[in-house]
Amino acid sequence: SVSQSCMVRISSLYPPPLALASCAKPRDPALKKRDDFEDILEERRSSSDLRYALRCYVPVVYKGIAPCKPGVLKTAVLQSDRLRHVMSKETGESADVIREEASGILEEMAHRLRLGTVRFFAYSLSKAFKALFQRVRVNEDGIQRLQQSIQEHPVVLLPSHRSYMDFLIMSYILYTYDLSLPVIAAGMDFLGMKIVGEMLRMSGAFFIRRSFGGDKLYWAVFSEYVKTMLRNGYAPIEFFLEGTRSRTCKSLTPKLGLLNIVMEPFFKGEVFDVSLVPISISYERVLEEALYARELLGVPKPKESTSGLLKARKILSEDYGSIHVYFGHPVSLRSLAQGRINRSQYNLLPRHIPRRPSQETQAFVNETAYRLVRLQEENMVLRPWVLVAALLLQNPDGVDMERLVEQTSWLRGLAVSFGAFLDWPDYVSASKAVASSLALHTGLVRTEGGRAQLAMEPKEPGSPEEDLFDRAASVLSCASYRNQILHVFLRPALLGMAMQMAEASRKDDIYSCFSFLRDVFSNEFILCPGGTVQDFDEACYMLTKCAAVHVQKQEVVATEKGQRILSFLTSLFQPFLKGYQVGPAPFLELVDYPRHFCFLGFLPSATSELTCYEALSSDVQKNALAALLRMKVVRKLKV
């Protein structure tokens, strides 16, 4: 297969591992103490939403600064040295035209936060949330830490992105706890929704174009706008590191643009520090569940529109379980940059003149981004259902309830020992947890005669292609839940796969296989660049801890007891391995990237095995292709 053949070539390029033994012992992830949650809907169910929406709202602000009006902010941006500099460099047009243009960009971009609109949202979201969710649970200790941070330094809120609900939830929570409302970077697509777009703008959203390649003026207005808000500590700035909603519920490779922008004021000494707050929002059931699966199979994403939103009202009648929002510890940018960034590199150039970040800076920003996404992952609350989903996917022909309960219980132990943040209190028995998981996801699972099985049979039979599509959609939906726990098992699983691949127990060999696999999957999962040694040690440590392997100076050997764990881990990641082996194959022949044919183009080779349904995911295919290109196994040809 493709990956087998390239394996040989690539792994030989990698130098043997360096002094593995000398590395510090990784911390035990399970020891990590996490905060307790409070349900903020509880109070909403017992008191007036109207009074809540109209209550006195006096948030604490950064260093007691009075928030400036959106109009003042715009003027400050347009008159900034940076913008004046960039405008003076624009050629071809008169100064007035350029100024007009800049002003127009800003007009299109800027938020117009209004308390009235916020109150409207507070009211209507209270109603909506109560209808949709059983609970919205928030760690109040995190809120307290955030409140402290907001007063000390400019704050950047970095929530995970799984749903359109994310930023509504965020603002709703901050309003509830009397914290400054954030200004939120949103995609321009929302402006397509007539009234709603403008309402979002009035609740603090600012809109950026999805791509603006070489438009220097746009970039300057945009970055200066964000930096001005940050420098003045005007409001917490919120954006999604992942750049877009993850359709797969796996964290996405972070985008660096906005992170670069919010870090620059610190690098240039304009602020003392910036607090980066990773926030993990986990849904027991994502609203967009069905849509995502279809999108992954090549059905284009529906355009954001107000009428579409109104049509979506029907979801209000369904039960989406609970939401958990975990506000992580604020990360001090200053502490991260200590010893990494030499800030005096900015001494010799006027600070308003833009320049490309140095390599060390780029590497630092990239590493920080990964680190923050990993923090999001670590604090993502996992429901028992994700364990059940993982097991069901490994048993395509269904499984006895009894056995499912036993396996779930076993998996729970393993997950917890690997540090998973599992919302499964001790007093809830495994059978109960499994039963209630299945109850909430009846659309995905069929339980008959004491057996549970993925709901694969189409409701009304159609053409073979339609049936296949439906089956694939339900596998991908289910996979999106399993995906939520992959980050817990990723490193030990890579080690397990590496051990299989190396076919010997020499540590060096296993390490180079590990390193290779890690490289292959670095578009697929959050694997910090340059962290191979650390990840390897962490994997060894975790598997040693659960007695699955025995790590010696030169060797890594699987134990008897470890067989079950290792085989679970490798089969957990089997779909990805398969996906990478066969997924991009059709493109390799077609050469051109046939976006819209990804489903049909693959059809011939993938009807046999269930795991291969996942190879149909355009996400897997895209990542696999990117990996192959990156590793120079394949080459892009001009059409």
Next chain:
Amino acid sequence: MASDGHGSERQRAASRRLSAIAGHLRTAGQQQRPQVAGIHCKAESSSDGEEAARSTTVPRRRQEVMKWNGWGYSDSRFLFNKKGQAEFTGRRYRLSGMVLPSLKDWFESTFGASLQHKSPATATLNASAVPFPSLNEAFLQDLKSTGIPFSHEAEDRVFRAHGHCLHEIFALREGKFGRVPDLVVWPNCHEDVVKTVDLACRHNVCLIPYGGGTSVSSALECPPDETRCIVSLDTSQMSRILWIDEKNLTAHVEAGIVGQDLERLLNESGYCTGHEPDSMEFSSLGGWVATRASGMKKNVYGNIEDLVVHIKMVCPRGVVEKSCQGPRVSIGPDIHHFIMGSEGTLGVVTEVTIKIRPMPEYQKYGSVVFPNFEQGVACLREVAKQRCAPASIRLMDNAQFQFGHALKPQVSSIFTSFLDGLKKFYITKFKGFDPHHLCVATLLFEGDRERVLQHEKQVYDIAAKFGGLAAGEDNGQRGYMLTFVIAYLRDLGMDYYVIGESFETSVPWDRVLDLCRNVKERIVRECRERGVQFPPLATCRVTQTYDAGACVYFYFAFNYRGLADPVNIYGRVEHAAREEILANGGSLSHHHGVGKLRKHWMPESISDVGIGMLKSVKEYVDPDNIFGSRNLL
């Protein structure tokens, strides 16, 4: 507008002020006619009788008038009296003999200190604790034959083993001594220095020049691993004005003269240099040259590099000087710039020709209150842009303004206190200034009367554009007083578990605010992280303006109760603060110099090639490292 009577009153006030600053030291026994000495070196006939005829304020036995383990004169110190009120002893200063009623509250509330918790210094110098001198006998023999006075008494040697860094004074107060010079010599003139340096080279003795001893860069610290005999070359007896040239307005002066003597002697001939560093009571002309000093009135008179016309320096390789006194020359890199800032690593500056000016006819203090520091900095920047800075203009931040306020002497009448109340009401209530944000610029104008008044108006007009309100002469004068007594105040703090120091930098205008904020915040954060129990005092002022930037001066102090190793923690915080300065575009030093305290940052400050340049000069001028203080490089 002012009447003639008013004007002459002002003039009298001005001359009072001059004598206050320049002449606080004059003791009864030393009231004598100024003398401009002849050029003959009197070393040969040096005797006790001769000594009495000298006009210097600094005796060879400095310990007779100055503290051995603290700042300044023995008779002048702050203390809390039995009523718990602060007072300043002695008769030398304007504050001397006064009670400062608000200092205690400020002190206790700022530092969380208490008068109950004392940390007194060792009272007397225990000579037996001082390391025994390791003398180079051959050198000593030859030195004796020259007749140049010397001493190896413990007290003399200890006095010259330190400057005024916190760690140096702290150690003295605890009665701890590290490596101290083995011998002190007092050359009386250039020729004496030539002989001394010559002998040092011949016998491989390490020389460390000593001027006023006010260094705050560990420049006077003896390298602990120096095995050679260390000789402290004290220039204090070379303190004569050799000639005054009224046609060219220059004076030729021996480099050991201290600032206050130089000004006093020149004043009596109707001249001044106008060079007034805050340490001018004790620091010497040679020291200014060796550290690239800056004076508070540099806007009118210039910094030391603008003031010197000619320098004579004795090096192991010989004497270096220029052959003419041309006001500006294009003859290759200026060798004066090898000398200025050499910090005693190349040789001893013995004589300097310095510019002089007729004494100003009129002087006037002033002050402006700004609603916040940002506005104040913007005003100073505008003043610099218009190049209309008064002789001195300084902007204190809010904390320093309150500090200055705590030094207000007891008011003599109800009327004054009523007026103060009224002023405060006007500024805070009527004008809406927040007392926790407002800050004050202090001003000093100098020149002929018409011009001063005109100038004053111009500056106040600019200030008004930035929301500044004129706040009177008194506030201005008190601001300047703070700089003269701050070092005495540190000694008071150290009696009550409070340690602190000042440090400075220079920075481009656009980074002034960011640098001030970040450095102060860094200090607070570092203190907290290192277990300092109480929030520190971290305050700054902009003390000089230039076309392209400003000089910023920080005070930093904290209460060290509960800390096992306060000096070490102090050092780490100061180190962090300096890193922060450099990261924010500030310089390693504006005028304190590098010494040994800051030399760690030299390569990154001037590049490796720059270091190589300096090294190659050192290697040529002093190949055997006779001037072995190891400053700078």
